[in-house]
Structures are given as structure tokens and as C-alpha cells.
Amino acid sequence: MNDVKRYIALFSILVVFTTMLAGCNVNRMGKDQYYVQITADGLEKNEKADNGTPIKLFEYKLSGFDEGGKEKTMEFTAPKNLRKEAFLRVYYSDKKGVTSxxxxxxxxxxxxxxEKLGVK
Known part of the structure; x- marks a missing residue:
């Protein structure tokens, strides 16, 4: 009987853990958050996927600021040209750069x- 209770407890923990992860974006977990403003069109890049399919990406290199106002250059790509004047929260790690x-x-x-972005 103790084995049945143990399996039920382990199954319950697994269900709770899986449910928690379903709503999480691992590319954002444990990353530093910076804020940027899109001020110009991205640089258009035409690349190919591993299977040879053409892919159009837009490359951005912008100054980002953390909550304390510390500046860091953010480099990332987007599948479309992002809307000018849009504000983004960027997830960054020193190891991988911008992840999301x-x-x-x-x-x-x-x-x-x-203040740093000159926004009122």
C-alpha cells in the first residue's frame, strides 16, 4: 500500500510541475530584463533554413536599459520589421545574448x- 501512495505522490508532483512549465518560456527564465525602443527599420537579412527554405529576418542593434538605468547593447533578430516607436522588454543573458x-x-x-530613452 505504501508503494501506491508513493506513486500517487510522485504522479501528483509531476502533474503540478508539468502544468507550471507549460505556461513558462524557458528563453525568459533567469534572464536579465532590458527595455529598448524601436527607432528605425531593422536591417533586412535573407538567409536559408537547414532544409534550404529561404528565411527573411530583420536584425536590430539597440541600446537597452535595465530597471536601474544601466545601459547594454542589445542585438537580436525578428521575423518581421518591427513597428517604429514600439517598446520592447528584452530578455538577455551574458552567455547567449538576447533569448526572447x-x-x-x-x-x-x-x-x-x-529617462534614459527620453520618454515622457
């Missing part, structure tokens, strides 16, 4: 970042 990004509203940007 998402558009955010101006109101969601920390005040020190707004």
Missing part, C-alpha cells in the same frame, strides 16, 4: 528607463 523579447506598453516601462 516582447512588446510592452509605455506605462509598463520603469521610470529610470523612460
Amino acid at each position: 523579447w516582447e512588446e510592452v506598453k509605455k506605462d509598463d516601462i520603469p521610470s529610470k528607463v523612460k
Whole structure:
């Protein structure tokens, strides 16, 4: 009977853990967050996937700022030309660089970042 309880407990833990991970983006977990503003079109790059299919990417190199206002250059690509004046939260690690990004509203940007970006 103890084995049955042990299996039920392990199964329950596995279900909870899997449910938690389903909503997580591992490219964002444990990464530093910076904020950037798109001010110009990305540099268009035409590349090929491993299977030879052509891929169009847009490359960006922008100054990003963390919540404290510390600056770091962010380099990343997007599958489309991003909207000018858009604000992005960029997820960064020293080891891998930019691993993910998402558009955010101006109101969601920390005040020190707004100062650095010249946003009112």
C-alpha cells in the first residue's frame, strides 16, 4: 500500500510541475530584463533554413536599459520589421545574448528607463 501512495505522490508532483512549465518560456527564465525602443527599420537579412527554405529576418542593434538605468547593447533578430516607436522588454543573458523579447506598453516601462530613452 505504501508503494501506491508513493506513486500517487510522485504522479501528483509531476502533474503540478508539468502544468507550471507549460505556461513558462524557458528563453525568459533567469534572464536579465532590458527595455529598448524601436527607432528605425531593422536591417533586412535573407538567409536559408537547414532544409534550404529561404528565411527573411530583420536584425536590430539597440541600446537597452535595465530597471536601474544601466545601459547594454542589445542585438537580436525578428521575423518581421518591427513597428517604429514600439517598446520592447528584452530578455538577455551574458552567455547567449538576447533569448526572447516582447512588446510592452509605455506605462509598463520603469521610470529610470523612460529617462534614459527620453520618454515622457
